[in-house]
Amino acid sequence: MTAQTQIPAGTDLLEEINRLRKERNAVILAHYYQRPELQDLADFVGDSLELSRKAAETDADVIAFCGVKFMADTAKILSPEKIVVLPDMEAGCSLEDSCPPEKFAAFRARHPDHIALTYINCSTEVKALSDVIVTSSSAETILSQIPADQPIIFGPDRHLGGYLNRKFGREMLLWPGVCIVHEAFSERELLKLKAEHPEAPIAAHPECPPHIIDHADYVGSTSGILNFAKTFPGQTLIVATEPHIIHQMEKALPEKVFLGAPGADGNCNCNICPYMALNTMEKLYLCLRDLEPRIEIEEDLRIKAKASLDRMLEMAAGTVGKGDLGRA
Numbered sequence: 520m521t522a523q524t525q526i527p528a529g530t531d532l533l534e535e536i537n538r539l540r541k542e543r544n545a546v547i548l549a550h551y552y553q554r555p556e557l558q559d560l561a562d563f564v565g566d567s568l569e570l571s572r573k574a575a576e577t578d579a580d581v582i583a584f585c586g587v588k589f590m591a592d593t594a595k596i597l598s599p600e601k602i603v604v605l606p607d608m609e610a611g612c613s614l615e616d617s618c619p620p621e622k623f624a625a626f627r628a629r630h631p632d633h634i635a636l637t638y639i640n641c642s643t644e645v646k647a648l649s650d651v652i653v654t655s656s657s658a659e660t661i662l663s664q665i666p667a668d669q670p671i672i673f674g675p676d677r678h679l680g681g682y683l684n685r686k687f688g689r690e691m692l693l694w695p696g697v698c699i700v701h702e703a704f705s706e707r708e709l710l711k712l713k714a715e716h717p718e719a720p721i722a723a724h725p726e727c728p729p730h731i732i733d734h735a736d737y738v739g740s741t742s743g744i745l746n747f748a749k750t751f752p753g754q755t756l757i758v759a760t761e762p763h764i765i766h767q768m769e770k771a772l773p774e775k776v777f778l779g780a781p782g783a784d785g786n787c788n789c790n791i792c793p794y795m796a797l798n799t800m801e802k803l804y805l806c807l808r809d810l811e812p813r814i815e816i817e818e819d820l821r822i823k824a825k826a827s828l829d830r831m832l833e834m835a836a837g838t839v840g841k842g843d844l845g846r847a
């Protein structure tokens with residue numbers, strides 16, 4: 520049965536979501552890559568670090584997470600007493616898929632002198648096998664607290680890891696995962712767009728491959744890019760990350776122009792995250808109504824995963840929402 524067929528005809532979804540969020544004492548958290556209508560009704564929209572902090576702090580009984588599964592899992596790890604619902608349980612992530620826990624455990628075992636610094640875009644099992652979790656906004660702050668001679672495994676995003684290696688002169692061993700969305704940007708098409716708008720700076724997410732990052736004037740998390748959009752002095756900005764974030768830019772700065780970086784054919788939808796796109800108003804309504812699908816995590820596993828997330832929250836304490844990795 521599709522979400523549509525489970526909803527009585529004529530249901531006013533926004534009205535029902537607003538009624539249910541009160542009735543359930545629910546907080547709705549949304550990532551910047553969500554559809555505009557979900558961003559607009561959320562209690563809070565943010566990057567992965569900000570959303571983790573909100574999930575850890577909230578006094579709501581229910582967290583409805585408009586994002587992908589590793590984000591909802593993180594909310595449950597940090598707030599086990601809450602009911603955490605995800606509108607679509609199939610909302611995964613190519614980075615998480617690239618890193619099966621058994622293979623990650625074997626990789627760790629082959630490098631016993633290395634600590635595992637792991638990007639939050641991974642499964643709960645991989646978090647449990649890691650020493651410290653990072654997000655794109657906290658990676659720099661956290662890495663700079665780790666002694667230069669400490670060998671490190673960084674996974675699962677080889678582009679973020681490679682960017683940090685280049686910027687900090689580290690030699691972290693990289694897990695070979697990529698984000699299919701950021702991998703799809705085309706350097707040739709980006710340069711064509713730049714030639715048409717030579718005055719426009721390029722802001723890129725560090726999940727982009729180096730041939731995109733090399734052209735960026737600013738590199739940072741989604742919040743960092745949004746902050747850059749709000750502060751750069753020009754009129755036009757080229758945005759090399761998932762294009763739904765442009766909704767926030769256009770709301771905050773209607774007089775400016777934000778151009779999404781193109782994919783290979785110059786005009787495809789390949790930069791829209793197919794996992795994030797699974798969440799809809801219909802599915803949010805249903806998950807608030809039914810309190811399903813719900814995130815459940817076995818307690819021993821949760822405690823192990825929480826240790827690496829707690830370390831992230833402690834070590835990132837000084838990191839504000841600007842999510843600033845800055846330029847390489």
Ligand code: 13P
Pocket residue numbers: 550552565566567568640654655656726739740741742
């Ligand atoms: P941030 O929002 O932390 O920059 O992460 C982006 C992302 O990969 C979401 O999947």
Ligand code: SF4
Pocket residue numbers: 552587611612613614640698699700701726761792793794795
């Ligand atoms: Fe995963 Fe990339 Fe989608 Fe983020 S944008 S959820 S990293 S596939």
